[in-house]
Amino acid sequence: MAEKRKKGGGWGLFLLFWTMLLLMLGFLACVFFYKYAAIYEETRPEKAMDALMASMSEDDWHAALAPGAGEASEYEDAQTLFEGFFDSSVRGKQLSYRRDMSRSDASRTTFTVYAGPARLGEVSFVPSDDKLSFGFGRSEWLLESITGTPVTQNLAAITVRIDAPDGVAVSVNGIPVREEQIVDPSVPLLELTPLEARMEARIRMVRYELSPLYGDIVVTDGEGNEIAPSGPVENGLVSYVVHPTQTYSFQVEAPEGVEVTVGGAVLGEEEIAARERNMFRKLDAYLADDGGYDTLLYAADGLYTVPDIHASYNGTELSPVMGENGKVYFFYPTDEDTTQVMRNAAEGFFDAYMHYASYKYNGAALNDLLDRILPGTELDSYARNSYDAMIWASATEVSYDELRFDNFHRAGNGCFTCTILYKADFTATSWYEQYSYAMQDGYKMVFIHDGTNWKAASMSAFD
């Protein structure tokens, strides 16, 4: 019986011992875990990060993040972008952080710092070497580095599109754009006059695109004028149009029936500024019914393209005569049946005219000239009335560098027109001095046959 009790007591003791052991182990596990939890809390990297966040002022963050501003394109300065970004998106804002698990392990913890949605940079901590002060292999975390995020990652990228005349200097933020940035070498320019819109050969506009840019953009043309954007930024794109600084105009005088083109566009009614009798003015009484012709004056301005003017008559290309003020004249081409008599008449008239004009008060010269002018015409009156004035003129020697009689054209029965162009050197001698000058000039002439000879009926200078 005693042995039995002894046996039962042994089991009870074992069970008691086992229970005590388990309780002891459980208690130790809880104590162990409690201690670990305390150390875990003390050695959390977030604790170090909280302390850092509390200790740093805005200016401290500025100083720490600025070196990481990164690089921008040649048109912008990363530091300037950073300053703008920091002032607008960081100052006065609540900063937050999140642990970057993908870059955190036992040897390093990295946090990303935010101001709202903007990612400012990264803060890294490494464990201190002193692992004994806490136990469980854990130690406090020491700041390793603060690295700023490149500022361009926090700014919206925009593409700047600039349409500008080819060859015109354009700058963005003071830096000239380069040929490599041309994305379209042929961009249509809006706002053209109807004529220029019809021209085949017109100003060439090129399109530059610069991307990515992030900050304020100032676009200037070659003369430093600031260009306003065509509209607000839309889908990351802002456009500018640099208009040509120079505009062109022209005046063309041509007989009716002559086809005049500018840059390949045929001039039409829209470009006709005047239709007039011109050199046949007041000659109707001397002309047969089919005599003379109207002259058309074409004019246009506001062209961005240098006007390239050509004319033709019945398929024959005409040579222009340039007036002093840039006015362009065309005439009918020389008729094939132009006679030597007509040429002689023109040459004889001009010779007599210059002879008279050069020898001042000379009645014989005037009479010679009047013999070659159709009496009763304005030209006749003009020549006669000039006689008294010639007393004040200086005797002049003329030597021609060039003298041309062109564009002989029959303008009806008994009438022809021609042009006289010359380049000459004049030496005038007055009672007190002698002086020389060169002159290039010309006349539009009308000759009418008086039944015997060809007589000059009209003489008009080129403008």
Place this chain on the structure above:
Amino acid sequence: MDEKKTKKRRVNVFGRILAFLGVTVLCLALTVLGLVWVFEKGPSPTLTGVFCNSVRETSILRWMSRIFLTEEELEPYILKSTENLETQQVNTSLIHIAPPEERREKAGEDEAALELIDIAYGTCKGKLLIVKDPSRVILGVSGNFGEDPGLQLTDMVAKYNGVAGINAGGFVDNNGLSNGSTPLGLVVHEGNILFGDAYTRYNVVGLDGEGKLLVGTMSGQEALDSGMKWGVSFVTHDGIASSLIINGEVQTQNLGVGVNPRTAIGQRADGALLLLVLDGRSSKTLGATVENVVDIMLQYGALNAGNLDGGSSSVMVYDGEIINNCASVTGPRSIPTGFIVLGEEESHG
């Protein structure tokens, strides 16, 4: 006499074994209780937060957070409910989905239309499926809600001839004992409200007709007005809303610290959908915080993202098989809704 002795000895041995086991289990229980006490009342508020949030996100263990803590004591550790807060609206113009031809060309030439990635982020592990063509993703449903039982995701994917899928919205759980028949909140299917109503506000995650992800707090009618074609809602037991990222902005008010298996859906600016399932409750990984989910989504370029039902429900099916480590001890759960990835030729768009 010998027989009686033998019988007595047997009873004695059996009693001793029972006593031994009883004492052992009791001591272990006391130890676990002690550990829970350290979690809840111990010196680490961080561990307290993680523990309480983790168990509160589950249906079955939710009570454990209140063993040693009162509701008032719990308050500092638990996020305040956000389910009724107004959220930002998703700006769908930030999402640029290439036209189908361009997309197919691209997918055929230089990239796979589906990309399956093994996720290892800190201690989190899981799978991320990138679906380049968002029009391939629809919402699958199990059948008539409340009548038909839920389907396991493998069956649901097969039902729609899909190639992949993830679980979607929350559902009536009955402490893990339900058959997944009845959803919670809103279900929008093919542009119609299939469950829920037009006037109640829900924390919605869905796709519009173009395949653009919509997340946020909205009524059923607002969801339809925004063009939602497929949608579910999800909210945690503590009322934390499902919006994670809206227009690139992290919805920090919804980032609880509990560690659990997670399912989420996100979308990149190019329209690609990110289907994410993170494992948990195993020796390989305890799980992920919602913040971890956000970090992974951001890492893969998500502009918008929403949280879906997690825990034991988190599951991803690919090529007819479950490819994550499902945390449910009873095997894959039957669920009422799942986002299904259709085959290339069967996109809904």
